[in-house]
Amino acid sequence: MDDSLRIHLLIDNKRYPLHIKRDEELFYRNAAKQIDNKLNKYRGAFPNFSNEQYWAMVALDLAYENQLLKDRNDTLPYQERIKRLLEDVEACIGQKGEMD
DSSP states (O other): OOOEEEEEEEETTEEEEEEEEGGGHHHHHHHHHHHHHHHHHHHHHOTTOOHHHHHHHHHHHHHHHHHHHHHHTOOHHHHHHHHHHHHHHHHHHHHHHHHO
16 A cells, blocks of 8 residues: 655645645645744745745745744753763662662
8 A cells, every 4th residue: 555645735825746745735734834924924024035035035034933842842951961870879789789
């Protein structure tokens, strides 16, 4: 069974054909809507910008959001701390076993 799908996304009144995994369709459609919403937001806020400037602002906005999410989801410091705590617990358990 083919798990892929061909869709056409409309972004900034232009069609973009994509071949994607079927279970990713909603993510792509929501991403296209997000781009259009941001383009409209910047066109309203900065009416004298060029089209390239709008696209640059959208790219910057999305990259900024991506960085925030990346930093928020960085669990490595927590994983390292949990590992140290587990080592401490195991050491305590081992010391208690030696006392019994």
